[in-house]
Every structure is written in C-alpha cells, then in structure tokens.
Amino acid sequence: MSNLTLSVSPHIRGKITTRTIMLDVIIAMCPVLVMSVYHFGFRALLLELISAAACVACEYVWEKLRKQPITVMDLSAVVTGLMLAFNVPVTMPIWELIVGDIIAIIVVKMLFGGIGCNFMNPALVGRVALFVSFTGDMTNYSFSRHVSVDALTSATPLAALDKLNFGDFWELFIGNHGGVMGEVCSLAILIGFVYLVVRKVIKPIIPLTYMGTTLLFSWIFGQNQPVLALFSGGVIFGAVFMATDYVTTPFTNKGKLIFGIGCGFLTAAIRCFSNSAGGVSFAILIMNLLVPYINDLTRTRPFGGVKAK
Amino acid sequence: MSRSRLPGARVPHWKGTAQMAPRRMPVPPEVAIPMSMNIGAPAKPVVKPGDEVKVGQLIAEAGGFVSSPIYASVSGKVKRIDEMLGSNGRFMPAVVITSDGEQTVYEGIAPPEVTDLQSFLAAVRDSGVVGLGGAGFPTAAKLTVKDNSLIKYIIVNGAECEPYVTSDTRTMLDDAPYVMKGVELLKKYLGDPKVIIGIEDNKPQCIKRFNELNTAGLAEIHPLPSLYPQGGEKVLIYNTTGRIVPEGGLPIDAGAIVINCTTLAFIAKYMETGMPLVEKVVTVDGSAVKTPDNVIVPIGTPMSAVFEFCGGFKSEPRKVFYGGPMMGIAVPTLDAPIMKNTNAIVALDDKDAHIPEPTACIRCGLCIDHCPLNLMPVEIHEAYEKRDGAMLETLKVNLCMECGCCSFVCPARLNHVQTHKLAKNVLRAYQAEQKAAAEKKKAAEEAKKEAAAK
Structure with a gap:
C-alpha cells in the first residue's frame, strides 16, 4: 500500500x-x-x-x-x-x-x-x-485584388499618406491596399x-498604449494624417501580435505601460525621421532589448513588505 | 471602504459534501496519537504502556507555552509509545492506544470555571485546542496578548477557500449557535473588540444562517469573494479590515486576531461540557473515494479506517493528502493518523495524482498576476537557480505563504511552491552568513580600536 x-x-x-x-x-x-x-x-x-x-x-x-x-x-x-x-x-x-x-x-x-x-x-x-x-x-x-481607390494603388499607403482622405478610410481598414x-x-x-x-x-495595455502613443507622436512630429499612419503599415499587427509576446515583454503592468509607450514613440520617430518601412520592427526590437532593465525597475511591491534597512 | 482586492486564483470548488451532515464512525480498534499536532513544541506523554485510559483523559501535557495538551480519544489500554513517521517526513513520538470499544468517558470531565481572562485562557489551553482550520497553532497562545487593547478586530475565519473541504461549512450550518457563543466569549474576555465573520460567497447558506443568528449585531457578517486564498490570514485581515500585517509580524501587529470558525465553536462547546478535543469532523473526498462524506473521527484513527467507513476506494488511491489540494500535505502511507488540525483527507486516483512534467518558463507573468502577496515567482525561480541570496532577499521570498496560486496558474507547470520552500532555505543561509560576516567585522573593528587605545 x-x-x-x-x-x-x-x-x-x-x-x-x-x-x-x-x-x-x-x-x-x-x-x-x-x-x-x-x-x-x-x-x-x-x-x-x-x-x-x-x-x-x-x-x-x-x-x-x-x-x-x-x-x-x-x-x-x-x-x-x-x-x-x-x-x-x-x-x-x-x-x-x-x-x-x-x-x-x-x-x-x-x-x-x-x-x-x-x-x-x-x-x-x-x-x-x-x-x-x-x-x-x-x-x-503587392496590392489587394479588391483595391478600388486610386490613391491607394498609387503607392503603399504609408508613402502616400498626404493624398488620402477619410473617405478612403474604410477601404484602408478592411485592407484594400498594398502591403x-x-x-x-x-x-x-x-x-x-x-x-x-x-x-x-494578453492584457490590452501594450497594444493600446502602443497605438495611442504612435498616434500622438505621429501628430507631434507633424504627420498630416496620423490616424492613417496608424491604420497603414504594421503598427496594429505589431502592437497586437508582436509587442505582446510574453518572453520579450515586461512582467508587470507598469513595465508593459513603459514598453508600449516606448514602442509607440520609436515607431513614430523612425517613420518620421528615417522613412524606414521597418519602423515597427525596429521599435519593438529595441524595446525587447530594454525589457530586462524595465523588469528590474518595475518590480512589484510585496504585500506587507518592509524596506530593507 | 474602497481598496483594491488582493489577487488570487479561481480554483474549483468541488464542495460536493457540503450538504452531508457529519456521521460518527465506529470506534477503531487502535489509535496512534502523535505528540506533534500543533505548531510549536510537541506534547510530553504522561502515560506509560499498560495504563488504562478513558475518553478525555490527559495523555500528554503541553511541552511549552506554544504547545497544547493531548487527551485520549478512545477508552482502552496504552499499548506503546512509539516513534512514527509524521507527514513532515520526520519521526515523532506517538501514543498508541488499543480501544476497548466502550468509549467510557473520563470521570474528571467537568465544565471549566471561567470568571476572568486568566481562567478563560487557562480553559482554552486545557481544552487542547489548536487552529482547526489546518495550521494547528495553539489557540491559547494566539489569544494571549500583551494588552487586550491591542486587539481591534477578531476575525472569525469561515472562508474555507480550499476545494473539497466542507468541515467548516458543516460547523457553520450545524454549530452556528456555538460560533456565536464563542463570539460572545471573545468579546467578553478580550476587551470587546469588533468581531467580523468572513465567509466566501460560495456558501450562501452559511451567510444566511449567521445573518439570522446575528440579530443582536454581535458580529459583522462579511461575505468574501470566492477567490482563493480568502482564508489566508493576511488576505482575510486585509479583505475584511484593510489592515496589512507587516513583514515578519503577527496579525496582532495589525491589531487583529484570526480564529477559525470550527476552533471557536469548539471552545464554546468546551465551556459547556468540559470535553477536550478528542475528535474531529473530517471531510473525506477525492476521485478515488467511493462515497465522499463528512465523518466524526476520533483523533489518532488511521486514515485507512476512515476511508473504509466511506465505502473504501473505487480505484487504487495514488495520492493521499491531509487538507485541501492547494496546500494539503501528501502522506506516504494510509496509516497516517487523523490529527487535531486535520479538516479533510483526500485520495486521488491514478489520473488525478499524475504530476505534469514542467516545461520551460514562457515568462507570461501569470504567477505574478495571481500572487495574493504581490511576489514575483518567476524572478524568485531565477534567483533560486543562481542561489542568489541577495536577490531572494530583495524579492522577499520569505513572505510567501505557499498558498499555491502560482503553481496552479503556471502554464509551464513549474513547481513554484517547491522552489519557494527551497529558496527560503537559501535565503536563511545567506542571511546567517551576512550576520556572521557583520559580527566578525564588528569584532575586528573593536579589536583594532582596543589596540589603538593601548
């Protein structure tokens, strides 16, 4: 037994x-x-x-x-x-x-x-x-087989941001463009x-702060239509699927907040100042490298914990 | 009061025995009563082999202040005083009594005379009661406070947050008047503190019962969310009063005393009858048990006899433990005795006893999100792997109450609780080393000073 x-x-x-x-x-x-x-x-x-x-x-x-x-x-x-x-x-x-x-x-x-x-x-x-x-x-x-708006076919939307208007927004939203x-x-x-x-x-913190910050800084950096900047290129995909990978993102909510803001800022900065199509990738990768430091700075405070003397 | 709730885990309830009023099992032919059934010093036997004992007769006296006396749970003859394997893996003495089946009650049983705080505490001490929720801390020691004015709150723990276990539920349904009498006693002798009865909201019957009995407003009935571990002392104190027990401190440092509802009901009963703690209501459940039930068991009865009373096993038990599945202690053999603080015994079948193979940590942070005490199991794990005492000190693994939420939610099936237990040892060794080094340095400096003075 x-x-x-x-x-x-x-x-x-x-x-x-x-x-x-x-x-x-x-x-x-x-x-x-x-x-x-x-x-x-x-x-x-x-x-x-x-x-x-x-x-x-x-x-x-x-x-x-x-x-x-x-x-x-x-x-x-x-x-x-x-x-x-x-x-x-x-x-x-x-x-x-x-x-x-x-x-x-x-x-x-x-x-x-x-x-x-x-x-x-x-x-x-x-x-x-x-x-x-x-x-x-x-x-x-390549362009979607369902592209109907001329402006969208003229180039990748990110490169033609100035020519777009909000009437084309739905087309952009459902993907009728190149990319x-x-x-x-x-x-x-x-x-x-x-x-x-x-x-x-996932928690919505990183995607939301990422998208929000990209919007904010695109506007600050003088993009004509920041909303379109958000819905074209890889920001949304990056924010939802790439920047939420557990292994390469911070543990705590505070850490995630910093991470999301950092990603958003870097994406907008790279896009505005270097015209790189890889803005999202580089932004997330740079933030990935900072994760250990963010984790160190954003540890939780143990319940009832007394500070060491 | 608006404050954020402490996190926890949504564990299953499995309280299928909640509606089963406890049944008394037949007297077992033999009981083995361990001398260590409480936190603190073990009791010292006062009987010798061959002695005739009766139910309720003292067989071992308290071995210190934080200890508790032990009484015979059956009438019969002391067979031997033996070393037996305890659930902690260490050998401990136990008094083995052969039962005569008569259950003759000891002549000396009489209600205690309680007139003031001292006689109340003495009675609690003599009753042999320890924390019956599972911890087994001697209740008299807990209730002995330097100054009663320090006690702002007494919290009666009716959370019973562990899956399977329903023995506290039965206390609250069957013995609610005794719980209320206990509340009266505590208020009378401990300086009239505020009393809060905390009950998880998955036991609406119990909450209703107390609301009916509490017409005089003796206590505040506080429904708690069904979020494990509501019954954890620190969690319960915070969720009912907003007070925080500081690191290294006791509940009284937050002005609170927590007492389990079954413990309190027992104290009230003892004051009426004088019959010390010799039997226990035990929930018997688990996938290997044929007919799960609540059973009144003489202390020292081997688990095997209790399982037998519940119709035996429907399949071979592969893992058996005291208490609920979140913090229960697994036993190596079915000879393990029912102890004072046993509230449940659970036997799992082959499938449920399977221990999943741990995989690599994916750093999802679920362990952090679900830790009631805001610890970071994932970082503790890393620090332990590196035997990094300084880091473990920063991460405060010493605060871990081993509730098991982190292990429960871990998608990689890591055994965080086991790691934390080991990490606590690493931390203790590190701190001892630091202390020794500091003392050495101090001694060297003093020697230097002395030399300079000369």
Whole structure:
C-alpha cells in the first residue's frame, strides 16, 4: 500500500498550458489568415503554411540533433512561422521566406536556449533579416485584388499618406491596399485582439498604449494624417501580435505601460525621421532589448513588505 | 471602504459534501496519537504502556507555552509509545492506544470555571485546542496578548477557500449557535473588540444562517469573494479590515486576531461540557473515494479506517493528502493518523495524482498576476537557480505563504511552491552568513580600536 505519490502542494493545476495559450494565439490570427487569402489569393495561404511548417521542422531537427526533448507540440513554432509569413509580401520567393524561418527559430530561439530564453522576438528578427538581405523582395508590396481607390494603388499607403482622405478610410481598414500579407486588414487584426483580450491571453495595455502613443507622436512630429499612419503599415499587427509576446515583454503592468509607450514613440520617430518601412520592427526590437532593465525597475511591491534597512 | 482586492486564483470548488451532515464512525480498534499536532513544541506523554485510559483523559501535557495538551480519544489500554513517521517526513513520538470499544468517558470531565481572562485562557489551553482550520497553532497562545487593547478586530475565519473541504461549512450550518457563543466569549474576555465573520460567497447558506443568528449585531457578517486564498490570514485581515500585517509580524501587529470558525465553536462547546478535543469532523473526498462524506473521527484513527467507513476506494488511491489540494500535505502511507488540525483527507486516483512534467518558463507573468502577496515567482525561480541570496532577499521570498496560486496558474507547470520552500532555505543561509560576516567585522573593528587605545 505504499504506492502513494509524494509531492509538494498544490495537488491540482489550472487548465491553461503553454500549448493552450499558443493555440489561442493561432486562433486569434485566423481572421488575419482568412483576410490575407481574400486579398492576395491562395499563394498567401501556401506561404503561411510553408512558413509554419518550416519553423516546426527547424525546431524539431535542432532538438533531435542536440538530443533534447522535443517541444514542437507546444505550438510556439507555428505561431512564429505564421507571424513571419504575415510580415512578407505575397510575392516573396519561398526559399527566402524559409531562410527567415531558419534565422527566427535556429538563431534567435534555439541558440539562446529555446522557448522562453530568446531576448528578442524571433519572428521580428527573421523579418528584419529578410528586410536587409532581400530588400527588394520584401518591399515589393503587392496590392489587394479588391483595391478600388486610386490613391491607394498609387503607392503603399504609408508613402502616400498626404493624398488620402477619410473617405478612403474604410477601404484602408478592411485592407484594400498594398502591403505585406498580414498587415493590410486592420479589422481582422483587431478581431484577433479582442479575442486575445477576452480569453485573457494578453492584457490590452501594450497594444493600446502602443497605438495611442504612435498616434500622438505621429501628430507631434507633424504627420498630416496620423490616424492613417496608424491604420497603414504594421503598427496594429505589431502592437497586437508582436509587442505582446510574453518572453520579450515586461512582467508587470507598469513595465508593459513603459514598453508600449516606448514602442509607440520609436515607431513614430523612425517613420518620421528615417522613412524606414521597418519602423515597427525596429521599435519593438529595441524595446525587447530594454525589457530586462524595465523588469528590474518595475518590480512589484510585496504585500506587507518592509524596506530593507 | 474602497481598496483594491488582493489577487488570487479561481480554483474549483468541488464542495460536493457540503450538504452531508457529519456521521460518527465506529470506534477503531487502535489509535496512534502523535505528540506533534500543533505548531510549536510537541506534547510530553504522561502515560506509560499498560495504563488504562478513558475518553478525555490527559495523555500528554503541553511541552511549552506554544504547545497544547493531548487527551485520549478512545477508552482502552496504552499499548506503546512509539516513534512514527509524521507527514513532515520526520519521526515523532506517538501514543498508541488499543480501544476497548466502550468509549467510557473520563470521570474528571467537568465544565471549566471561567470568571476572568486568566481562567478563560487557562480553559482554552486545557481544552487542547489548536487552529482547526489546518495550521494547528495553539489557540491559547494566539489569544494571549500583551494588552487586550491591542486587539481591534477578531476575525472569525469561515472562508474555507480550499476545494473539497466542507468541515467548516458543516460547523457553520450545524454549530452556528456555538460560533456565536464563542463570539460572545471573545468579546467578553478580550476587551470587546469588533468581531467580523468572513465567509466566501460560495456558501450562501452559511451567510444566511449567521445573518439570522446575528440579530443582536454581535458580529459583522462579511461575505468574501470566492477567490482563493480568502482564508489566508493576511488576505482575510486585509479583505475584511484593510489592515496589512507587516513583514515578519503577527496579525496582532495589525491589531487583529484570526480564529477559525470550527476552533471557536469548539471552545464554546468546551465551556459547556468540559470535553477536550478528542475528535474531529473530517471531510473525506477525492476521485478515488467511493462515497465522499463528512465523518466524526476520533483523533489518532488511521486514515485507512476512515476511508473504509466511506465505502473504501473505487480505484487504487495514488495520492493521499491531509487538507485541501492547494496546500494539503501528501502522506506516504494510509496509516497516517487523523490529527487535531486535520479538516479533510483526500485520495486521488491514478489520473488525478499524475504530476505534469514542467516545461520551460514562457515568462507570461501569470504567477505574478495571481500572487495574493504581490511576489514575483518567476524572478524568485531565477534567483533560486543562481542561489542568489541577495536577490531572494530583495524579492522577499520569505513572505510567501505557499498558498499555491502560482503553481496552479503556471502554464509551464513549474513547481513554484517547491522552489519557494527551497529558496527560503537559501535565503536563511545567506542571511546567517551576512550576520556572521557583520559580527566578525564588528569584532575586528573593536579589536583594532582596543589596540589603538593601548
């Protein structure tokens, strides 16, 4: 009768696991995925699936070779793969995308110790690597098949901000313009945002402060139509999916607030002063690097704690 | 009063035994009564093998101020005084009594004479009562305060926030008048402080019962949100009074005393009957138990006999623990005895006893969000891995009450509570080292001064 297990309490656990969280993120990205196919056709779906599969394969092979426990079932590689695919235009050559996947998973994630240990967002580094390596392919923004507004077809909306008026706003909002696969449809991203918040996977602090600060500083820096700046390019996708990655964002609400504001400020600054199409990526990556410092500065105050003498 | 609520975890309730009035189990053939059933010094046996004892007869006297006497729970003969394996993994003495099945009551049982504070505290002490909610702190020691005017609040703990456990629920339903009598006693002898009865709102029956009885307004009935751990002392004090127990302090430092409702009801009963603490209402539940129930059990009865009384097991038990699943203490064998502070015994089947494999921390921060005391388990984990005593001091792992919220919510299934227990040892060692170093430095400086003076 001494078949009894001994362990420290608690003897029950909640239902949330790393896998359920990642599954929720994937579900939240589904509207984006559907809209990318709607706008760009089935090649979008093909790229997204290949990217996800490549990430999973990278992680699996790496762990197999290193004789480590296989962790692909936590679905985090799928999330990374989808995110990276959403960040490239539909015309991207497949092999280039796979290079990005390898950089994201092997270099940024596995070399630093796997899930939870990377200090920058893998998908974002993958994106930046592709951006500097294949600048032409990465900025070859294709247009949605449903584009109807001339102004939107003339260039990427971000480059043509001055020519737009609010009548075109809805078109912009549902993604009828040019851009990378996952970023064009703000509506789909915001549906995912609401899902993540309702499911308590993320807190709304970072996305809201990020978007708010971008708006504010775009206006301060003299953008003609800051609202359009917000709904074009990658701010919304970055704020909702990239800047809320647990590993590379601060723990506490105060820390998240600082992080969101920092991202927003840097995005607006980079966009206004350097005209870089990678404003969102660099802004989030720079803030990723500051996370350990933000965490140190924003520790919680233990309840009833007395300051050390 | 507007103040933010302390965080916690939404744990399941599983209070399926709440409607089951306690049933008395048959007298077991043998009981093994441990001498360590309370926080503080163990009791000292005053019987020897061969002695005849009766129910309620003293078998061990208190081993110090923070200790409690122990009484025979069955009538019969002392078989031996033996070392037995306690749930903390250490061996401790226990008095083993062979029962004669008669349950003859000891002749000396008589209601205590209580006239003032001193005689009240003496009676509480003699009753053998300890914190029956699970902590097992000797109640008389808790109620002994330097100056009664320090006691601003007495909070009666009816939160019972652990899943499964319903023995306090039964006290509140069956013995509510005794709880109220206990409130009267406390008010009478402890300087008439404000009394608050805190009950989680998942027990509306209990709240209703007390509202009915509280017509004279003796106490404030305070419904608490069903958010684990409402019954944690510091959490309860804050949520009912807004007061904060400082680090290293006792509730009395916040002007409060917390007493479990079953403990209080027992004290009131003792004042009427003089029968000391010899039996306990125990909730028997868990996925391996055939018919979960509330059972009145003589102290020292082996768990196996109690499970048997509940129809035995429907599948082989794989994990058995005292108390609820959030803070319960797992036992290595079913011979483990029912103790004074046992409020429940739970047996889990193979599936529920499975311990999930921990995976890598994804730094989601859920452990921080759900810590009632605002600690940062994720950072404590890192500091412990590095054996960083200074960091553990900054992070105040010493404040952790091991409620288990962090482990419960962790998506990576990390065993935070276990880490915190180990980290506390690292911190203690670090602090001892610091203290020794400081003393050495001071001694060296003094020696230098002396040398200079010469």
